[in-house]
Each structure stands twice: as C-alpha cells, then as structure tokens.
Amino acid sequence: MATSFQTHPDRYRHWKLTFDGERADLVLDVQPFGGLRDDYELKLNSYDLGVDIELADAVQRLRFEHPEVKVVVVKSGQQRVFCAGANIPMLGSSSHAFKVNFCKFTNETRLSIEDASKHSGQKYVAALNGTCAGGGYELAMACDHLILIDDGSSAVSLPEVPLLGVLPGTGGLTRLVDKRKVRRDRADVFCTTSEGIRGKRAVTWGLVDAIAPRSKFDEAVAEAAAALAKGGRDKGPGIALEPIEPEVTEGGDLVYRYVRVELAEQARTAVLRIRAPEEPQPTSADEIQAAGSSQWSLRAFRELDDALLQLRVNHLDVGLVVLRAEGDLDAVLAVDAALHANRDHWLANEILAHQARVLRRLDLTAKSFFALADRGTAFxxxxxxxxxxxxxxxxxxxDDEEVAVALSASNLGAMPMSHGLTRLEARFAGDASAVEALAKTKGERLTTAEADELGLVTVAPDEIDWDDDVRIALEERASLSPDALTGMEASLRFPGPEAPDAKIFARLSAWQNWIFQRPNAVGPEGALTKYGAPDRPTFQWTRC
Amino acid sequence: MSTHTTANEVIPLSCPPMSLTDSIPNNVDLGSDKKLLRALEKWQPNFLEWWKEMGPDGFQEDLIYLRTAIDVDPAGWATYDYVKMPDYRWGIFLTPREGERQVHFGDEQGQKAWEEVPGELRGILRRIIVTQADTEPASVEQQRQLGKTAPSLYDLRSLFQVNVEEGRHLWAMVHLLHQYFGRDGREEAEGLLERRSGDADKPRILQTFNEKTDDWLSFFCFTMFTDRDGKFQLAALSESGFDPLARATQFMLTEESFHLFTGETGVERVVQRACELMKQDPNGDARAQGGIDLPTIQKWINFWFSSAVELFGGEISSNAADYFATGLKGRYREAAKYQDHQALGDVYEMTVFEGGKLDRREVPLRNALNEVLRDEYVADCERAVRKWNHVIKKQGVDVELKLPNRRFNRSMGIYAGAHFDLEGRPITAEQFEAHRSEWLPTREDRDYVRSLMVPVYEPGKIANWIAAPKKGVNGQPFELEYVKFAPR
Incomplete structure (x- = not known):
C-alpha cells in the first residue's frame, strides 16, 4: 500500500490544531492503534511516519492558512508524557530503506519548523509536560523555546546510545551542541545517561530554556508564548491549501496538474516532468493573494514536493530520476520576477521559502538526478x-539554437541549499567569478553553447548524438551500485562549508545509516533487536 | 624586384566535396547514416594525414598490387588491382547476420544479442574496442621503414597488404566507436590517430606494439606471433553478445589470416634458406654464407613469442571474468567448441610461482579465461613450429626450433619479476643474465640481421637470406611486378 503524504487537519488522527488569536496550539495525542501499520502500538506519544506526515502538514498549513499566528505551542494531549520519540518496535520491524527515509523525512519536518520561525516569524514553544525522550526531545529542540515541567521526575533525554545502540536520528546531537550550544562534555554525559536530566540542571546545561512547576506550567507556557509573539508582523489573510493528490494511472504514473512522474520500474528510472504555466499568472501583490494556492509557483512546487516524497518512499528501486522542465521559459521567468518584486508580501515570501524547501528536499533525495534539456525545455x-x-x-x-536556459533572482540567493550556499555557489565552489559572470546574464536566454561556456552544462550532445548519448548515460547510471551512488552523490552535491542543517543530514547519512546496518544494533544480539526483550544485547567490541 | 604580395598567403587546401559513400565501400548503409557520415567526414582526413605521416615511408605514389574488400561475399572481399596506397578504399564491413542472434554465453546467455551498446557495459565495451583498435595503427607505425629493405617485390607487396588491412581494421573499430559511442567514441577515435608506437609520451596502449620492428625477420615474427594474438582476440570477440562487434571482428578475421600466412611462411622461408646456406657452407655456417642462421632465428622466436604471450593479459584476471560474464568476450570458438557456456563452478589448474617455487593451483575458470585463450594460442604456435621443423628435417639438418616456455621473459602477469629458463624452470636473475645473449637477440645479432637488409626491387629476384615463396599472389607468378614504382 503506497504511503500518501497528503492530509488535512480534518483527517488528523494524532494532532490537533487550535487557534487563539496570534497563538496556535499543536497538540500531540497519538492514537496507539492508529499507526500506518498494525504490527506496533504507538505507546507514550511515540510516533511513526503517519504521525510525522500530519505534523509536516500542520507546520505547512500554519504558514499558508494561518499567517496571523505568531507563535505555535507544541504540547502533549496526554498526561505526564510529552513524547517518547520514534516508536522503537516500528523501527525494529522496518526495512533499512524505510528507516532511512523515515529519518530523512522527520528531519526535514523539524527543519521546516525552524524555517517557519526564521522566514515566517512563526515562533515555536515546546511545552514539555512530562517524559520527553529521544525523538520527543529532538522535536522540542527544533522549537525556539523549551519549557520543562519541574515535577521531580520529568526529564529530557536522548537515550538512544545507552538504550538502543543507535544514534538520535533527528538532528539531536547536532542541535545540542550547534544550536543550543550545550558544552560538549556535558552533551557527552547527557547522551549516555538514559534517564536524562531534569529540573534546574537541565536549565543550567542549556538543555531547556525554562522549568516550571506543575501548578504554574500552563501559565509559564502562555507567558513565553506571548513574549515570543510580541513584535511579529501582522500578516494575512491566509489562503487555503487546495488538495493536490495526483491521479494514478494504470501503469502507476503520477499525474498532477503541473507535474507528472512516469515510472519505468524495470529500468529503475522515472521521468519527472514539470510544466511551466500556460495560464496567466499573478503579477501584483493583490493578484498573488487572490490567486492563492492555485497559482503555479505554489501549486507546481507542492506537487513536486509530493512527487519527490512518493518517489522516495513508494518507489525504493527507482534509482535514477530524469528531470525535465517543459513549456515556456519566459513564463517561468515572469513568475519569478513577480514573486521577487513582491517579496514584501507575506504570500510571495512564503511561496519563495516553500520553493526553497522543496529544492532542498531534492538535494537530499537519495536518487540520481539527470536533468535533460532538449526542445521545449523550460529550465x-x-x-x-x-x-x-x-x-x-x-x-x-x-542547430537552430532554440534550446535555452535562463537565470532569475531565484538562482542568486533565494533558494539556498541546506549548507547555506546557492546552487551556483556550490557548483563553482572555487570560482566566484563564474557565479558573477552568470549573474550578469540574469533574464537572458542562454543557448546551449553559451550555457556550456558558462559552466552550466555537463554534456551538450548535438542532434545526432542526443538519443544515444542520453540513453547510454541513463542505462549506465541505473546499473551502478545504489549504495555507492547514494554516498557519492551526497558527497559531491554539497561543496563548501558545513552548516547545522547540512550537518544533520551528513551525520545521519554517514553514521546513523551505518549503525542501522551493524550487528550491534540490528543483529540478533543487537541493542535495537533486544530492546524490550528479557536479555541484554551482546556487542562485538571492535571499534571501527 | 618581384612583389611578394601573395607569397605568404595560405591557400586553404580544399578537397573537392567528396562523397564518402562512394569512396568507402561498406555494407553498413553509410549513405543514409547521418551520424556516421558526420563522424567520418571529420575523421577520414585525419586518417589520411596519419597514413601519410606514419604509414609506409616513401611508397605512397607507387602502384601496388593490392587486395581490396569491396563487399562481404566471397567474390567481393578479395578483388585485386594496382592501387596507390593513399587511394586504397578502406571499407567498413560487418559479416552478414544470420537471423536473430542471442547472447550465447555468460550471465546473459539466452537474452537477445545487443544491437546497441547497453549503457551499463559502455565503459568495459569501449575499453575492449579501443584496446583492440589501438593495435591496428600501431603495427603500421612499427613497420613504416621496412619497405626500404624488402627482400623482394613479393614481400614488399605483402608488407603493404598487411599495412592497408591493418588500416582497414582500424576503420572497422572506428566505425564501432563512431556508430555506438557518441562523442566519447569520436574522441577515442581521434586518440587512435594521436598515439604513436614507441613514443615516450604518447605510446601505444600495449607494450608489444611499441617494440621496434625494423628488420624483416622481426616483421615475419610479428605477423607470426603478435598478429596471431590478434587472431585469438578477434575470434573471442566474434563470439560477443554485442552483435556489431561480433560481426565486425568476424570479417576482420578473414583478412587476418593473410597476415598470419605472411608471418608463418615468412619465417619458414628464412628457415629454409638458413638450411640451404648451411649445406653450402663448408663449416655449416649460414652466417658465413650471408644468411640468418637457425640459432639467430631461435632468438627472434624467443623474443617475439614471449612478448606476444603477454598480450593475453593476466593469468588470473577479474577483467577476463567480467568480459565473459557480461557476454562481451567469449572463449575461442565458444559456440562451436563448448557445451557449457556458463563456465561457472569449474576450475582451471594453473602453474603458479609462489614462495620461490612452481606450484599447481586451482583458479575459478572464469578468472582463468585469459590463460585458456593463451593455451589455444600456444597450441597454434606449436603447430607452426612443427611445420618449420619439418622443413628443416626435409633439408636434412639436425636442428629443432622450439617455442620457449610461456613463463620465459615475462614482464606482466603472475610470472613477472621472477626468472625462468627456456623450459620454464625457475632460475636466478644472475643465471638469466648469464644466458641472456644466448636466448635473446643481442645488439650484435640485431646489427648483423639489419646488415643483411638491403632492398631487392627487381621482379623475380630475392635477397640471399630468404627463400622465394612457393607461389605468387592471387595465382600470379612470383616474378610479377607486384609494385610498380613511380619515377623516383
């Protein structure tokens, strides 16, 4: 059964969204038997992918549908437990590929919370009313302000290493030292203390921002929320995010309005086509507001986002995605121009930030991407x-130089990668002048020869060579080891410095995914396998 | 004073718009293949330039009695006429296909044979083709000075026949590169014209093809031993699941057999003459009679055989296993000779040299396929040596020529770095050096053989150190004027 990433607050099973003026409450109340599969129980507000899909949807809708909200309180609907993190039996019984994609998605969701805080002025408060362990604490750390109940027992903890023999998989280690600046020796102690740290010490060490006794907890949360909301810009009115579910053809192709995914499962390849707008697109701020979620710039990228997620989770064996942009290049440039001219309008700003997130999702997708630009291309x-x-x-x-690409402001800073560079900066890591030369061409159509000269093109086959060169390149790519390609691509896609966001994924891919494969975690005597069993894990002691 | 106004002007050498399809005999529908035409339009002038620069030195204006393939059928593949070498019609031929072929060995056995390059095999297939292709122009380069010392017009013609056909083999491989490998293929095709035999900076890929071939005994040994590697490589490739390669190499084999004939009979004629001269000489010394004596011939054999066996690659080779597993390169006569075309599970017992001694070791068969092909080669060479010995015996001389053991004088593979005598017994480096001048050509030997190399260009005449062939070319007498010289 294919996983769907589309949902709506009306259909949430695990989260509830309530609104009170500038404040929204995002309440986690996981239904133990409401998981995506029925072979595990989601105890203690632990989550699976389904829970996180709802969270991602909520964070997104808060930005587009409720721009008036300036602070979001993430809290628990259950007594004495905030969240126990990712469900361990679920992880234990999942394939490696699923675990990896699950962790990647939950990471992107945590980053989307930080992105909302940074780009939309929607601040997040984590109201930790009880047990806050593992992924629960990692979720909390994605928020701007953490308040822990001070009841003598509730603690924050990252017990993955001592209890499960794996790592906190949702950026916990990086956020601890990079975002919260917890001293690294204390972080070391914290991460190996399974019961976690509570009360005053949690504040002193910087693990939370404040503590409050049970009787004052709601009040403290309200005060913190009010303080964070202060000074935020008034925005709105919100727009409804229309459904974008694709039509699925008999052959399994996904057909959206602007995006189409054609699967060639046997060739382990998919073609992802994205079409430029044909209908008139809004140009003024008012028109952008009025066009809402049906405007191309938002709709097409929501579709692209969904397509990428489906490819990741529902088509594990598709290793190569051919990207094609089709239609009128100038129409795309006109949309970009309108968005950038109206950046001050909240929705234009949201749309640009959304496009940037989707593109980062693409950067972080463990599949090969080959872009093909031939006749009618709209890159x-x-x-x-x-x-x-x-x-x-x-x-x-x-021969007739019709094939062209062009730059807009979106190539020059609006769509940063997860390590903060633009894709052009990353591409020309050692050559700022190459980026400058390209920046000067903004708005101009660049023929293949020009684009090649400027360093945008990998291979520029002529009409006679095109079919064969492309076919051979695709077949060759699809034949290489998928593991080696994942590692190679992740290593080559991000030239330049590291930033916390990038670090999270790099560490996840390198370390967590390695540990997830090791006998000390998943072998018959491994810690993840033995979790909850009467006997203890047996480790192989070799350090490597 | 005359004016200089036009003296420095460069007049572009514009060829008349040549119709490639007319000048290139082919059965690959060249006329309607835009891709191939475009590639060849650029490559052909470069090839001709290469031919003039690196082909036979000094004979480009002469009329040579040459065989040209103008079609693949028996009537067409060997038409004889006088032609200037630069006007030779290098053609592109694939052996016609018999119905739909299947990959008949390896992991893909039973699949439809490939008509296009499968992307996942592009790299390996390109390497196979480029390596084979590189040998073709290399040998032309190695032999470019030999015409000046030909022992007869018959031999001069043979040399040029070999040369133009190596050129055609280059065309055949370039056709594959152009047709199936896109831009990469075109670049590789250019590279084939840029490397030079023996050049320190841009050598040919395989070492044997960088050796000097500057005397006729070497030329005969080259065509006997080195080209015979080509025969087995081409035969193995003619089994290929990549059908265009199979068909191209199959057709090349028909021409290759002439080269082998040139070498085998060439050595035989030198052997025969050595015997005749020995008998003429009071001391039985062929050298004293101005010939090449049998011990010298044996040294040449030792050198060229040991150099040629290297061409089969490592004894234990993952490449060999890959080539077979992917269905790109079979064994010699894979389809005809073998029942089991998987070659999995079986082992090959090989003599290895480990810890200072020879030992037997079982190697998975697929990894030993280079050695399997080398076995076929060695057996074929032994057959030729038996023929030579038969000639010696008929002359009443009591000497036997021998192939050295395949371990002798190796610089690649599992025997490299160690030393072996002619029988393949391990010896020390000092022992090897002590015998070197007895086993391998010395400078003096080379100087002596070269001193005999004086041209004989008169029809029907032949140099003293070699016997005349039993018959001429294409039913013509030996006395035919096989090369008609342009006025010098």
Whole structure:
C-alpha cells in the first residue's frame, strides 16, 4: 500500500490544531492503534511516519492558512508524557530503506519548523509536560523555546546510545551542541545517561530554556508564548491549501496538474516532468493573494514536493530520476520576477521559502538526478534550480539554437541549499567569478553553447548524438551500485562549508545509516533487536 | 624586384566535396547514416594525414598490387588491382547476420544479442574496442621503414597488404566507436590517430606494439606471433553478445589470416634458406654464407613469442571474468567448441610461482579465461613450429626450433619479476643474465640481421637470406611486378 503524504487537519488522527488569536496550539495525542501499520502500538506519544506526515502538514498549513499566528505551542494531549520519540518496535520491524527515509523525512519536518520561525516569524514553544525522550526531545529542540515541567521526575533525554545502540536520528546531537550550544562534555554525559536530566540542571546545561512547576506550567507556557509573539508582523489573510493528490494511472504514473512522474520500474528510472504555466499568472501583490494556492509557483512546487516524497518512499528501486522542465521559459521567468518584486508580501515570501524547501528536499533525495534539456525545455529561474540540483545536466546543442536556459533572482540567493550556499555557489565552489559572470546574464536566454561556456552544462550532445548519448548515460547510471551512488552523490552535491542543517543530514547519512546496518544494533544480539526483550544485547567490541 | 604580395598567403587546401559513400565501400548503409557520415567526414582526413605521416615511408605514389574488400561475399572481399596506397578504399564491413542472434554465453546467455551498446557495459565495451583498435595503427607505425629493405617485390607487396588491412581494421573499430559511442567514441577515435608506437609520451596502449620492428625477420615474427594474438582476440570477440562487434571482428578475421600466412611462411622461408646456406657452407655456417642462421632465428622466436604471450593479459584476471560474464568476450570458438557456456563452478589448474617455487593451483575458470585463450594460442604456435621443423628435417639438418616456455621473459602477469629458463624452470636473475645473449637477440645479432637488409626491387629476384615463396599472389607468378614504382 503506497504511503500518501497528503492530509488535512480534518483527517488528523494524532494532532490537533487550535487557534487563539496570534497563538496556535499543536497538540500531540497519538492514537496507539492508529499507526500506518498494525504490527506496533504507538505507546507514550511515540510516533511513526503517519504521525510525522500530519505534523509536516500542520507546520505547512500554519504558514499558508494561518499567517496571523505568531507563535505555535507544541504540547502533549496526554498526561505526564510529552513524547517518547520514534516508536522503537516500528523501527525494529522496518526495512533499512524505510528507516532511512523515515529519518530523512522527520528531519526535514523539524527543519521546516525552524524555517517557519526564521522566514515566517512563526515562533515555536515546546511545552514539555512530562517524559520527553529521544525523538520527543529532538522535536522540542527544533522549537525556539523549551519549557520543562519541574515535577521531580520529568526529564529530557536522548537515550538512544545507552538504550538502543543507535544514534538520535533527528538532528539531536547536532542541535545540542550547534544550536543550543550545550558544552560538549556535558552533551557527552547527557547522551549516555538514559534517564536524562531534569529540573534546574537541565536549565543550567542549556538543555531547556525554562522549568516550571506543575501548578504554574500552563501559565509559564502562555507567558513565553506571548513574549515570543510580541513584535511579529501582522500578516494575512491566509489562503487555503487546495488538495493536490495526483491521479494514478494504470501503469502507476503520477499525474498532477503541473507535474507528472512516469515510472519505468524495470529500468529503475522515472521521468519527472514539470510544466511551466500556460495560464496567466499573478503579477501584483493583490493578484498573488487572490490567486492563492492555485497559482503555479505554489501549486507546481507542492506537487513536486509530493512527487519527490512518493518517489522516495513508494518507489525504493527507482534509482535514477530524469528531470525535465517543459513549456515556456519566459513564463517561468515572469513568475519569478513577480514573486521577487513582491517579496514584501507575506504570500510571495512564503511561496519563495516553500520553493526553497522543496529544492532542498531534492538535494537530499537519495536518487540520481539527470536533468535533460532538449526542445521545449523550460529550465529557467526557479526551474533552472532543478537542473542545478541535478547531478548532471544534458543539454541539446540544437542547430537552430532554440534550446535555452535562463537565470532569475531565484538562482542568486533565494533558494539556498541546506549548507547555506546557492546552487551556483556550490557548483563553482572555487570560482566566484563564474557565479558573477552568470549573474550578469540574469533574464537572458542562454543557448546551449553559451550555457556550456558558462559552466552550466555537463554534456551538450548535438542532434545526432542526443538519443544515444542520453540513453547510454541513463542505462549506465541505473546499473551502478545504489549504495555507492547514494554516498557519492551526497558527497559531491554539497561543496563548501558545513552548516547545522547540512550537518544533520551528513551525520545521519554517514553514521546513523551505518549503525542501522551493524550487528550491534540490528543483529540478533543487537541493542535495537533486544530492546524490550528479557536479555541484554551482546556487542562485538571492535571499534571501527 | 618581384612583389611578394601573395607569397605568404595560405591557400586553404580544399578537397573537392567528396562523397564518402562512394569512396568507402561498406555494407553498413553509410549513405543514409547521418551520424556516421558526420563522424567520418571529420575523421577520414585525419586518417589520411596519419597514413601519410606514419604509414609506409616513401611508397605512397607507387602502384601496388593490392587486395581490396569491396563487399562481404566471397567474390567481393578479395578483388585485386594496382592501387596507390593513399587511394586504397578502406571499407567498413560487418559479416552478414544470420537471423536473430542471442547472447550465447555468460550471465546473459539466452537474452537477445545487443544491437546497441547497453549503457551499463559502455565503459568495459569501449575499453575492449579501443584496446583492440589501438593495435591496428600501431603495427603500421612499427613497420613504416621496412619497405626500404624488402627482400623482394613479393614481400614488399605483402608488407603493404598487411599495412592497408591493418588500416582497414582500424576503420572497422572506428566505425564501432563512431556508430555506438557518441562523442566519447569520436574522441577515442581521434586518440587512435594521436598515439604513436614507441613514443615516450604518447605510446601505444600495449607494450608489444611499441617494440621496434625494423628488420624483416622481426616483421615475419610479428605477423607470426603478435598478429596471431590478434587472431585469438578477434575470434573471442566474434563470439560477443554485442552483435556489431561480433560481426565486425568476424570479417576482420578473414583478412587476418593473410597476415598470419605472411608471418608463418615468412619465417619458414628464412628457415629454409638458413638450411640451404648451411649445406653450402663448408663449416655449416649460414652466417658465413650471408644468411640468418637457425640459432639467430631461435632468438627472434624467443623474443617475439614471449612478448606476444603477454598480450593475453593476466593469468588470473577479474577483467577476463567480467568480459565473459557480461557476454562481451567469449572463449575461442565458444559456440562451436563448448557445451557449457556458463563456465561457472569449474576450475582451471594453473602453474603458479609462489614462495620461490612452481606450484599447481586451482583458479575459478572464469578468472582463468585469459590463460585458456593463451593455451589455444600456444597450441597454434606449436603447430607452426612443427611445420618449420619439418622443413628443416626435409633439408636434412639436425636442428629443432622450439617455442620457449610461456613463463620465459615475462614482464606482466603472475610470472613477472621472477626468472625462468627456456623450459620454464625457475632460475636466478644472475643465471638469466648469464644466458641472456644466448636466448635473446643481442645488439650484435640485431646489427648483423639489419646488415643483411638491403632492398631487392627487381621482379623475380630475392635477397640471399630468404627463400622465394612457393607461389605468387592471387595465382600470379612470383616474378610479377607486384609494385610498380613511380619515377623516383
């Protein structure tokens, strides 16, 4: 059964959203038997992918549908427990591939919370009313302000290492030292203390921002929320996010309005087509507001986002995605121009930030991406970012020079990667002048020869070579070891410095995914396997 | 004073718009293949330039009685006429296909044979083709000075026939690169014209093809031993699941057999003459009679055989296993000779040299396929040596020529770094050095053989150190004027 990433607050099973003026409450109350599969019980507000899909949806809707909200309180609907993190039996019984994709998605969701705080002025308060362990504490750390109930027993903890023999998989280690600046020796103690740390010491060490006794807890949360809401910009009115569910053809292709995913499962390849707008698109702020979620810039990227998630989770064997942008290049550039001209409008700003998130999702997808630009290609502006995110760009050197790409403001800073660089900066890591030269061409159509000269093109086959060169390249790529490719691509896609966001994924891919494969975690005597069993794990003591 | 206005002007050498399809005999529908035409339009002039620069030195204006393949059928593949070498019609031929082929060995056995390069095999297939292709122009380069010392017009013609056909083999491989490998293929095809035999900076890929071939005994040994590697490589490739490669190499084999004939009979004629001269000489010394004596011939054999066996690659090779597993390169006569085309599970018992002594070791068969092919080669060489010995015996001379053991004088593979005598027994480096001048050509030997190399260009005449062939070419007498020299 394919996993769907589309939901709506009306259908949430585990979260509840309530609104009170500038404050929204996001209440976690996981239904123990409401998991995506029925072979595990989601005890103690522990979560599975389904819970996180709802959270991601909520964070997104808060930004688009409730821009008036300036602070979001994340709290628990259950007594004495905030959240026990990812469900361990669920992880224990999942395939490696699922675990990896699950962790990646939950990480992106945590980052989307931080992104909302940074770009939309929606601040997050974590109201920790009880047990806050593992992924629960990692969720809390994604918030701006953490208040822990001071009841003599409730603690925050990252017990993964001592209890499960794995790592906190949702950025916990990085956020501890990079975001919260917890001293690294204290972090070391904290991460190996399974019962966690509570009360005053949790504040002193910087693990939480405040503690409050049970009787004053709600009050303290309200005060903190009010303080964070202060000074935020008034925005709105919100727009409804219309459903974007794709039509699924008999062959399994996903057909959205602007995006289409054609699967060739046997070739382990998919073609992802994104179409430029044909209908008139809004140009003024009022028009952007009025067009709401049906405007191309939002709709197409929501569809792209969904398509990427489906490819990741529902098509594990598809290792190569061919990216094609089709239609009128100038129409894409016009949309970009309108959004950038109206950046001060909350919705234009939200749309740009959303596009940036989707593109980062693409950067972080463990599949090869080859962008193909031939006749009718529309890799311009924000769509050119797709080609720049891809591992290679094949561009047809056509005789009549109709094939072209073009830059817009979206290529020059609006769509940062997770390590903070633009894709052009990352591409020309050692050559700022190459980026400058490209920046000067903003708005101009660049023919294949020009784009090649400027360093945008990997291979520029002419009309005679195109079919064969492209076919061979795709077949060759699809034949290589998927593991090696994942590691290689993740290593090559992010030249330049590290930033906390990038670090989270890098550590996740390198360490957590390694540990997830090791006998000390998942072998018959491994800690993850033995969790909850009467006997203790047996480790192989070799350090490597 | 005359004016200089035009003296420095460069007049572009514009060729008349040449119709490639007319000048290149082919059965690959060249006329309607835009891709191939475009690639060849650029490559052909470069090839001709290469031919003039690196092909036979000094004979480009002469009329040579040459065989040209103008079609693949028996009537067409060997038409004889006088032609200037630069006007030779290098063609592109694939052996016609018999119905739909299947990959008949390896992991893909039973699948439809590939008509296009499967992307996942692009790299390995390109390496196979480029390595094979590189040997073709290399040998032309190695032999470019030999025409000046040909022992007869018959031999001069043979040399040029071999040369133009190596050129055609280059065309055949370049056709595959152009047709199936896109831009990469075109770049590789250019590279084939840029490397040079023996060049320190841009050598040919395989070492044997960088050796000097500057005397005729070496030329005969080269065509006997080195080209015979080509025969087995081409035969193994003619089994390929990549059908265009199979068909191209199959057709090349028909031409290759002439080269082997040149080498085998060439050595045989030198052997025969050595015997004749020995008998003429009061001391039985062929050298004293201005010939090449049998011990010298034996040294040449030792050198060229040991150099050629290297061409089969490592004795234990993962490449060999890969080539077979992927269905790209079979064994010699894979389809005809073997029942089991998987070659999995079986082992090959190989003599290895470990810890200072020879030992037997079982190697998974697929990893030993280079050695399996080398076995076929060695057996074929032994057959030729038996023929030579038969000639010696008929002359009443009591000497036997021998192939050295395959371990002798190796610089690659599992025997490299150690030393073996002609029988393959391990010896020390000092022992090897002590015998070197007895086993391998010395500078003096080379100087002596070269001193005999004076041209004989008169029809029907032949140099003293070699016997005339039993018959001429294409039913013509030996006395035919096989090369008609342009006025010098």
């Amino acid at each position: 311009g502006g924000v769509l050119l970012e797709l080609a720049l995110a891809a591992d290679r760009l094949y561009m047809l050197a056509d």
